[in-house]
Amino acid sequence: MTAGSPDTTPDGALPRPRGGRMPRRERRVQLLESALEVFVAQGYHAAAMDDIAERAGVSKPVLYQHFPGKLDLYLALLDASCDTIIDGCREALASTTDNKDRVAATMKVFYSYVASEEGAFRLVFESDLTSEPDVRERVDRVTIECASMIADVIRTDTGLPDEASELLAVSLVGMAQVSARFWLAGGGGITQDDAAALIAGLAWRGIRGYPMTDDH
Amino acid sequence: MTAGSPDTTPDGALPRPRGGRMPRRERRVQLLESALEVFVAQGYHAAAMDDIAERAGVSKPVLYQHFPGKLDLYLALLDASCDTIIDGCREALASTTDNKDRVAATMKVFYSYVASEEGAFRLVFESDLTSEPDVRERVDRVTIECASMIADVIRTDTGLPDEASELLAVSLVGMAQVSARFWLAGGGGITQDDAAALIAGLAWRGIRGYPMTDDH
DNA sequence: CTGCACGCCGATCTTGACCTCCACGATGTT
DNA sequence: AACATCGTGGAGGTCAAGATCGGCGTGCAG
Numbered sequence: 001m002t003a004g005s006p007d008t009t010p011d012g013a014l015p016r017p018r019g020g021r022m023p024r025r026e027r028r029v030q031l032l033e034s035a036l037e038v039f040v041a042q043g044y045h046a047a048a049m050d051d052i053a054e055r056a057g058v059s060k061p062v063l064y065q066h067f068p069g070k071l072d073l074y075l076a077l078l079d080a081s082c083d084t085i086i087d088g089c090r091e092a093l094a095s096t097t098d099n100k101d102r103v104a105a106t107m108k109v110f111y112s113y114v115a116s117e118e119g120a121f122r123l124v125f126e127s128d129l130t131s132e133p134d135v136r137e138r139v140d141r142v143t144i145e146c147a148s149m150i151a152d153v154i155r156t157d158t159g160l161p162d163e164a165s166e167l168l169a170v171s172l173v174g175m176a177q178v179s180a181r182f183w184l185a186g187g188g189g190i191t192q193d194d195a196a197a198l199i200a201g202l203a204w205r206g207i208r209g210y211p212m213t214d215d216h
Numbered sequence: 217m218t219a220g221s222p223d224t225t226p227d228g229a230l231p232r233p234r235g236g237r238m239p240r241r242e243r244r245v246q247l248l249e250s251a252l253e254v255f256v257a258q259g260y261h262a263a264a265m266d267d268i269a270e271r272a273g274v275s276k277p278v279l280y281q282h283f284p285g286k287l288d289l290y291l292a293l294l295d296a297s298c299d300t301i302i303d304g305c306r307e308a309l310a311s312t313t314d315n316k317d318r319v320a321a322t323m324k325v326f327y328s329y330v331a332s333e334e335g336a337f338r339l340v341f342e343s344d345l346t347s348e349p350d351v352r353e354r355v356d357r358v359t360i361e362c363a364s365m366i367a368d369v370i371r372t373d374t375g376l377p378d379e380a381s382e383l384l385a386v387s388l389v390g391m392a393q394v395s396a397r398f399w400l401a402g403g404g405g406i407t408q409d410d411a412a413a414l415i416a417g418l419a420w421r422g423i424r425g426y427p428m429t430d431d432h
Numbered sequence: 433c434t435g436c437a438c439g440c441c442g443a444t445c446t447t448g449a450c451c452t453c454c455a456c457g458a459t460g461t462t
Numbered sequence: 463a464a465c466a467t468c469g470t471g472g473a474g475g476t477c478a479a480g481a482t483c484g485g486c487g488t489g490c491a492g
Contacts, residue, residue: 174394206422
């Protein structure tokens with residue numbers, strides 16, 4: 001009549017063994033990993049601190065000895081994920097000077113980001129805490145920063161005005177993120193590389209012919 | 217030094233006068249309007265039923281005499297907003313047989329939707345209740361339905377396989393919705409028509425040359 | 433004039449989630 | 463080998479927000 005095995009959780013994610021103590025630094029990263037898994041699977045609001053602690057195989061007070069509160073924990077993970085995509089985008093743009101390759105490389109970065117095992121992209125593209133200004137600011141900053149870097153290229157290579165360059169760049173980012181998310185949700189009808197290449201082709205055909213450009 | 221007038225709320229939205237009774241049907245639509253304003257301004261979680269009732273100038277029990285719960289109220293508004301954009305998208309696609317015009321018309325629909333006074337698009341594109349399956353299903357359905365209609369055109373006019381057509385269509389939808397949202401947030405640097413035309417141009421240049429098409 | 437029905441409001445209950453207090457056991461020292 | 467110490471664990475407080483009950487005022491039929 002009691003629960004059969006106390007090691008099984010309702011949703012199938014088994015907590016780590018209640019192993020003994022651990023160096024502080026190591027414990028911290030383990031807590032971050034556990035928190036990421038829970039936030040990704042359940043969203044911010046549905047995720048309880050109890051869930052995160054249980055997932056890590058510790059009790060709640062230790063969680064609060066490492067992070068002052070739920071929001072701080074979330075922001076730490078969110079910041080890391082934001083940096084991942086922004087840095088990846090920057091590196092892709094810097095990896096070549098051929099704009100067609102730039103588009104392809106950047107698209108690949110978005111697809112890799114979305115496909116990454118941990119699912120951290122959900123914190124950025126599917127956050128359920130957008131009413132919190134700190135979160136909203138970071139989420140928006142991802143699109144704005146990525147778009148801004150792309151807009152620089154567009155502006156210098158085409159001479160379009162600032163606002164138009166920014167809007168075009170935002171469009172490309174939107175195309176990348178939305179298509180990547182739905183490619184992932186669609187299950188593997190198309191391989192990651194094929195999908196990225198297909199959308200990169202669409203983006204490049206759209207952007208390549210812009211007004212002018214005396215560079216070739 | 218005390219608050220000047222008790223009619224002013226912190227966020228500047230003034231509640232309707234505590235006017236007397238009202239026919240039931242009329243009261244219902246008024247409650248829906250008030251709820252939309254609050255949900256748009258604050259998001260689902262931050263919006264309290266007290267806020268909605270106060271905004272409507274009634275007390276909470278009245279709200280519960282019209283809607284069984286917070287989620288039902290939200291879903292009613294969400295459904296209406298989903299239908300608005302899906303129907304608009306369908307009509308835009310049916311409004312002409314020239315694909316260039318189709319792209320322009322559809323883009324215009326997205327920009328109008330986002331620019332509409334009530335801001336109902338936020339329930340769809342910026343929902344903070346995606347952990348709720350009922351909400352998730354409706355939000356995803358907007359992109360999927362719009363993309364599906366566009367994919368039909370792409371597939372029949374180019375002969376591309378289903379998966380590729382769908383992914384291209386999703387990309388165009390993503391471009392439209394993300395760029396429209398950031399155009400709105402950017403404040404009026406570009407007029408609505410100019411922005412829609414600019415992005416429509418980008419989309420059309422991208423999609424027009426696809427593999428084949430014996431129609432001209 | 434009087435009784436009735438209807439819709440509305442103030443005040444309250446309860447749930448659930450974030451956040452801390454008292455006992456236990458493992459480790460390093462003498 | 464015995465003791466002090468520090469980290470760990472379970473149980474509990476607080477509070478916000480969704481959801482609900484007895485009284486009140488108003489308009490109408492008789």
